[in-house]
Amino acid sequence: MARDKLKSGGLLIKGGHVIDPVAKIDGLMDVLLQDGRVVELALPNKIRGGADQTLNARGLVVAPGFIELHVHLREPGQSYKETIASGTAAAAAGGFTSVCCMPNTSPVVDSVEWVTWIQQPQRGAVVNVFPVAAATHASKGAVLTDFRGLQRAGAVGVTDDGRPILNETTMRDTLRLAAEINLPVIQHAEDTRLTENCSMNESATSFRLGLRGMTAAAEASIVDRDVQLAQQFAGARLHVAHLSTADALKAVRRGKRSRAHVTCEVTPHHFTLTDADVGEYNTYCKMNPPLRSGADREALIVALADGTVDAIATDHAPHATHEKIIEFEKAMFGITGLETALGLAITRLHRERKIPLARIVELFTAGPARVVDVRGRGTLARGSHADVTIFDPKKRWTFEAAKSRSKSNNSPFDGWQLTGKVVATIVSGKIVYRSG
Amino acid sequence: MNKTARGSLLDIEHLDVKEITGLLQLARRMNPLKPRPLLRGKRVLLLFYEASTRTRSSFEIAAKEMGAMTTLVLSSGSSIEKGESLLDTAYTLQAVGADVMVVRHPAAGAPLLMARHLKIPVINAGDGMHEHPSQALLDAYTILRHKKKLNGLQVVIMGDIYHSRVARSAIHLLSKFGARITLCGPPEMLPELATCLAPNLHITRTAEEALRGADVVMVLRVQKERLAGMKIRLQDYIARYQMTTARMKLAKRDAMVMHPGPIIRGLEITWEVADCPQSVIVEEVANGVPVRMAILARALGKA
Numbered sequence: 001m002a003r004d005k006l007k008s009g010g011l012l013i014k015g016g017h018v019i020d021p022v023a024k025i026d027g028l029m030d031v032l033l034q035d036g037r038v039v040e041l042a043l044p045n046k047i048r049g050g051a052d053q054t055l056n057a058r059g060l061v062v063a064p065g066f067i068e069l070h071v072h073l074r075e076p077g078q079s080y081k082e083t084i085a086s087g088t089a090a091a092a093a094g095g096f097t098s099v100c101c102m103p104n105t106s107p108v109v110d111s112v113e114w115v116t117w118i119q120q121p122q123r124g125a126v127v128n129v130f131p132v133a134a135a136t137h138a139s140k141g142a143v144l145t146d147f148r149g150l151q152r153a154g155a156v157g158v159t160d161d162g163r164p165i166l167n168e169t170t171m172r173d174t175l176r177l178a179a180e181i182n183l184p185v186i187q188h189a190e191d192t193r194l195t196e197n198c199s200m201n202e203s204a205t206s207f208r209l210g211l212r213g214m215t216a217a218a219e220a221s222i223v224d225r226d227v228q229l230a231q232q233f234a235g236a237r238l239h240v241a242h243l244s245t246a247d248a249l250k251a252v253r254r255g256k257r258s259r260a261h262v263t264c265e266v267t268p269h270h271f272t273l274t275d276a277d278v279g280e281y282n283t284y285c286k287m288n289p290p291l292r293s294g295a296d297r298e299a300l301i302v303a304l305a306d307g308t309v310d311a312i313a314t315d316h317a318p319h320a321t322h323e324k325i326i327e328f329e330k331a332m333f334g335i336t337g338l339e340t341a342l343g344l345a346i347t348r349l350h351r352e353r354k355i356p357l358a359r360i361v362e363l364f365t366a367g368p369a370r371v372v373d374v375r376g377r378g379t380l381a382r383g384s385h386a387d388v389t390i391f392d393p394k395k396r397w398t399f400e401a402a403k404s405r406s407k408s409n410n411s412p413f414d415g416w417q418l419t420g421k422v423v424a425t426i427v428s429g430k431i432v433y434r435s436g
Numbered sequence: 437m438n439k440t441a442r443g444s445l446l447d448i449e450h451l452d453v454k455e456i457t458g459l460l461q462l463a464r465r466m467n468p469l470k471p472r473p474l475l476r477g478k479r480v481l482l483l484f485y486e487a488s489t490r491t492r493s494s495f496e497i498a499a500k501e502m503g504a505m506t507t508l509v510l511s512s513g514s515s516i517e518k519g520e521s522l523l524d525t526a527y528t529l530q531a532v533g534a535d536v537m538v539v540r541h542p543a544a545g546a547p548l549l550m551a552r553h554l555k556i557p558v559i560n561a562g563d564g565m566h567e568h569p570s571q572a573l574l575d576a577y578t579i580l581r582h583k584k585k586l587n588g589l590q591v592v593i594m595g596d597i598y599h600s601r602v603a604r605s606a607i608h609l610l611s612k613f614g615a616r617i618t619l620c621g622p623p624e625m626l627p628e629l630a631t632c633l634a635p636n637l638h639i640t641r642t643a644e645e646a647l648r649g650a651d652v653v654m655v656l657r658v659q660k661e662r663l664a665g666m667k668i669r670l671q672d673y674i675a676r677y678q679m680t681t682a683r684m685k686l687a688k689r690d691a692m693v694m695h696p697g698p699i700i701r702g703l704e705i706t707w708e709v710a711d712c713p714q715s716v717i718v719e720e721v722a723n724g725v726p727v728r729m730a731i732l733a734r735a736l737g738k739a
Binding site for chain 1: 546563566
């Protein structure tokens, strides 16, 4: 180990356009990585001394490593869908250097043992993995887990994702106890009492297809309640996962105005597609929360631009073919998303809607770093972890789901032509992904 | 998405007026009393995941009248009970030699899923709350035996439209032909979204308003088995929407009373209205045979 360190003369990223919203950098810079840290950040050709390896980034954007707040890596228990190794390989290909994985596995990650297990080197992760632990035992919504112990073991948040915390007392206790240790509470906001047997958004399309529809109110009412609860406890941190409706955004804005610590994330599929894309029972457009109306999508794009939304998160949810190529109402909720996130953000938000590239980078880096504590990540400031994402914002490419690094290929974006592609992903100074 | 086999009948929504007219004309040439053996040597597979009396028996009779062999597979008593998936069941039945598959399924879109993966045509005999195209065709056939044309007809569809695949198919069909359609029912059974389904749709919550001047009154059953969690008081429903002799008087004198069945006398319709001279409820069932003969003949390229 020590000899390795001595030998490693570092990696110099030359001539790239560095965008780092935290360090307020948006211009041509060279970056020197050494011993797992950013050691220098300087104007082009100003870094003295050599490096073992040089990466020419001319014409490319050099950004802090992307942080993904919401992935399903499916381990323990569902390795036929994804493993920590395959899911993190897909993450690396999508430019993510850190991922926060959800606890709704089999069994549910509700103990120190499982939080530890996920982080063991044997899992084969190629990017940083930050477990999010269950807020209640087996995510049944009744008995709270040991937040302190879970946090010490490495959990960066608690959630019952997939199953919302419906009971108001349970949610209040969760927020209060998590506030004591500065731990974010991540809520999948859905009043499941209103969404039984529903498989898409309530809309003209759901009526036409004869499918039961989820209302926007089923999401917004829970966000509204949670924001009110978060305001009651100093230090409470509420994070709304995969927010999808205009009404829920209103509640988040209210929370932010009241100086409560409320954050939220939006998925690429919710800012790209609408419920009409379900078309003729396309199960690759079945997810929860469901694709919403055009008006909801528009509100999300406005909120992504104006700062209301803190992060883009994919809700990467791999499923096996036999769980998707079945009757729509029986098909599993969720799609993969790690490898298409940046392309969709640049294509739909930057090119079509003129959201500045710096803001897009913020939504993948500094934004999510504010939501969870990822320890010196989300910036390229000197001394930070040497996690870097290099991408070509102008590169046109076609996503082929069959070639995905994920074990599953349940994506509605198969065959889509996108602009903006990851060129290299660097974790702790090591290149873990390099495109073609 | 994969293509579906020629001759499939999956919904009314994606048929055009010409195709529908063609099917109705073909049905008029089908005489169940003097059938032609158009389907001799063909195998018609009836795959039913849900209860059925009319649809199942009339498809079976239609097939046999034309000389086809029929096999009935029900979800109970088959490998479906052992957990076989819909597609695997479909592949199996295609492999045993089915030439056409008639399927009823509780999941919306199930026949389309099958059609996308099979080489043989698939006929939708009712899928969840989605569509029931053969019912809409036989309803149009029945109306046209009493009225000159569908264009301009005032049609009332009354009752549980939200849960009804019959309503969705009928609305698509009648709207394509220019009928003026009034939907009537309480919000739980008739959301405002229903008007997005097709042009020429109006909603009213008052039976009396809907019925005034109607040419055709289609009454739907309250689908208690699909009401999952809805709080509808049947007594209120009966008071406001039941088809009674008094309400029937608001419609035109020669108005037809239709019902896809099964009818629940005393709930959505009274005994008297169900059996009144204007009622074509039994005739609808009889017309199901020639219409389904036409559907099967078209599916197998024999027409």
